Amino acid sequence: MALTVPVLQKLAEQNPKAEITLVSRPFMEPLCTPLPVRFHGADVTKEYKGVPGLWRLYKELKKLYHPDVIIDLHYVLRSRVLSIFFKSNGTPVYHINKGREGKKALSRPENKVRRQLPHTTERYAEVFRQAGLQLDFDPKDQPKINFISEADLTSLLPENLDTPIIGLAPFAQHKGKMWPLSKSAKLLERLQALGYHCILFGGPQERKELDKLASGTMSRNAAGNFTLGVELTLMKELDVMIAMDSS
Template identity: 40%
Template sequence: MRILVQRYSALGDIALLLPVLAALKRDQPTVEIHLVSRPFIKSLLGDLDIYFHAADLDQQHKGLLGLWKLAQALKQEIKPDLVIDAHNVLRSRILNSFFRLLGLPVFRINKEREARKALVRHKNKIAKPLKHSSIKYAETLRRAGLQFNFSEKERALYPLKEDDTVNDVPSSTAKFHLGIAPMAKHKAKRYPLAQMEKVLAHFGGNKDYHFYLFGGQEEVADLEKLAQAAEINYSMIAGKFRFPQEIAIMRKLHLMLAMDSSNMHLAALAGIKIISIWGATHPLAGFSPLGEHEDLMVQVPRKELDCRPCSIFGNKECFRGDYACLTNLAPEKIIAKIEQALNP
C-alpha cells in the first residue's frame, strides 16, 4: 500500500507526526509512506523511511489553481492508494476535494475543535484533557485501515543517519550538560528573559554545568546576551546545524529546558529528559512532549490562576494584560526542577 500524508506546518506538529509514521513503518514495513509539506521540513526526516514531497505554497502551488496542480502532480507521481489529511485546515480541505475528484479516498484528522474552544474560553471552561495530537494522527491512520501500535508515553521513534552525528559536541568536561531553548514564537509562551537570567545565574560560574543554547538564527544575539548576563558556561547551537544534527546533539545532553515550543518536541525526538515551561497554553490541549515528562512540567496551577489555558497555540494576547501565567512562576521553582531532574 502507498499512502500520502499531508501536513504543512508547524515544526512542532511535524515532530509529533513523524514518530507515528515511524511506528506505522515499523509494524507495517510494506506500507510506502509519502509526506507532503513545506520544503524546510525535509531535513527533519532524518533517517526515517519516508518519501518527501515539497509543496511550494507561496508561489508554484499558491491559490486554487496552484493547489489543483499540486494535487494532480502528487497523484501522478506517487499513485497513492489513499490520502491522510493530518492538518485539517482550509488549504488541506481544498486539496482533499481535489484528491476525491481524482478518485482517491481521504481520511481527515479530528482536531476536537469544539472541545478546544471549551478549554480556552474565559467563562465556564471545561478543563478536560483532549487527546494527544500524536494519538489523533494514529487514530486517523487506523481509520484508514492501517493497524499498528503507538503510545504517546513511549520514547519517540526517530532514527538518525550516521553523518548527522556531531562528534565535537559536547566538548566541555563539565559534569552536567544542559540544553536550553528559552525562546518561543509568541509572548504568551515565553518565560520572561529577566527571570530566566535568574534561573541560569544560579548555575553561573560553576564548572560542573555547561549549557547548550538552542533556537533560530534570528535569536542568537538575545541568547548570547542572556548567557553572558547569567555568566554561565555555554555553547551556541542556534543557527549552526540542521534539525537532525541538533537532535543528535540533544541526545548527548542530560536534559532540555524549553518552553512549549518546537524545541521541546525536538528534544522529545532525542529521547532526553525535558523540563517544559507552560504559560497561556496547557498540556490538557494535547501538545505535551512525547514520553514520560509530566513530573518535570512547570506551570502555575489552575487553582491559582483559573484563566489558564486561554489559548491553544499561545498566539493570543493576555486578556488580563499581566501574563501572570508566566511572571508568577518563580525562578526558584524552575531551578528546583532542574536539580530534581539531575539528581533523581
C-alpha cells in the first residue's frame, strides 16, 4: 500500500482532471492525507466480509463515484471478486502484473535466472498507462511527500542528531517472508555495535514481541505506540529502512 503513494502523487499531478478514489482499509487513510485523491475506507474483514459484503461495497462505490475505470493494484481474491462485479456492469478493469514467474525464477534454490525485475512502483504505474492515463514515472526519482504530525518524537530519536538512524520492521503478513526473529535480533546487535540508532516498527499486535527484541539494547520500539500517520512522520527521519516485505 505504501508504495502506491509516490505513483498516485505523480498520477494526480499529470492528470489534474481525473477524479481518483483510493479504496483500502480505514487505517490506511493517513497515507492519502497529503495526496490530492479521495479515500474510501472499507474493512473487508468486518463490514464488507465475504461475497455478500463485497457486493454491498460494489453497490456503494458505484452509487457514490460512478467510476469510469477500475484499477486493481492488489489483485488478490477479494479485489478480483470486486472487479468481476464491475466488469458485469460494463466497467473496464485493469490489474497489476505481479511478475510471479520472474520472482520464482530469481528466488528458487537452483538454476536461478538473475535479471533485474521491475520495481513494484513501476508495475503500479504500468497499470495506469494500460488504462489510458498519462503517467511519466521513474522509480528512482520519487516525489517528496510531507506527512504532517504534531506528535513529540524526541524520545525515539538519538540525542546526537548526527547519528545515523535505521528502522527495522522484522514482521510480515506472511511468515514465509520473514527472517527468524533470532536473526533480526543478531542484526540489531550488529547495527548498534557499529554505532547506529535503531527504531523498531510493526503493528499493535506485534508490540510485545518487539518490546522483547528491544529489551537490553538501546533500540526504541514505535510499534503500537503511535498512529500510522505519526509513524510515517517518524520514518522521514530515517537514513535506512529494513523491512521483510514491500510494506
